[in-house]
Amino acid sequence: MNGSRRQVLGLGACLAAAAALAPGLRLIELAQARSPEEAASKLQRWGLLIDTAKCGECDDCVTACHEENGVKGHGRPATDSQWIRKVNLKDKRTGFAQTLPVMCQHCEEAPCIDVCPTGASMRRADGIVLVDKHICIGCRYCVMACPFGARQFVHEKTTGQKADVPRGQGTVEACTLCVHRVDRGEQPACVSACQRDGGKAMTFGDLKDPDSAIARRLKSERSTALRADLALDPGVRYQGLS
């Protein structure tokens, strides 16, 4: 009798200890700015909203991106890396012209990850799609699978890389949504440049935070995904595309 009572008490103590010792266990999870020791969380999903009506002739986003990430060309447009490019659209019948930046769309259902034979193409918990260049074999399946032409192959030897942005010959690379800046709590370089010098056409934020500027605008204004027919659920969305 005494023994079984002791067992019950012991079990209760174990359960109490388990509840107290699980630090990640909360009833309501809150998205907060991370400390460097903290892993990226699926409670956030980083995204961009690009308003094509405000996007003008400048290419400040492209310049800022390539400066931030140390992407340098060799004067060979066919093979030089483009992490972000300005795309010009023109309705041939009416002559209506639009211009918009296109980069990795950070898809939820990313085709580049589906086709990667080594697992180098990957999606972080917070939705940022990256290439693990440590295990990339340079097969370029992802380059072909991406419907946005976002993935780039590094054809030539690289020098003068930025410490936060390793780049190497024989691997594939793409927009990282400036993951090194995002992890510091900053916004991507293209967005900063657009806000500072451009037409303020780009908004960056957490799509899962209902109070973020981007989530509020997406809720109240019409927007679309590029190639919405593919149902890739990209993190980058556009406004004013016709």
Add this chain to the structure above:
Amino acid sequence: MRAARAAALVLALAAFAAAVAAGADALAGRVAEPVVKIDRPGSCVEPTAVMRRDHMKLLLQQRDRTLRLGIRDTRHSLKNCVDCHADASTGSVLGKDGFCESCHRYASVSIDCFECHSPERQARVAERK
């Protein structure tokens, strides 16, 4: 008679050992010893014995934690290594007397990190702008 034979054997062995030692000395002279220059004295992130044996394992774990999970503590990061160990004159861990390259060259181990990663100290890169 037996004592004389034993003495001859001992002498022959001693001569052989001397020859081997001389050969090793000659070999050591041919290969340049690694340069371990510490410009910023103080303790490394782990004890020296651990770093000598396991630095590659620490870097391997750190790279996956950083890239895949987004954990960016600097203790075992390559950037932290470079910032501390880069040569004062060249600002780099590569080069003839570079902290990484001189040792890897001596051990004849290829070092692939800097095919992609910057071997230069950050302050140095910022100065050049």
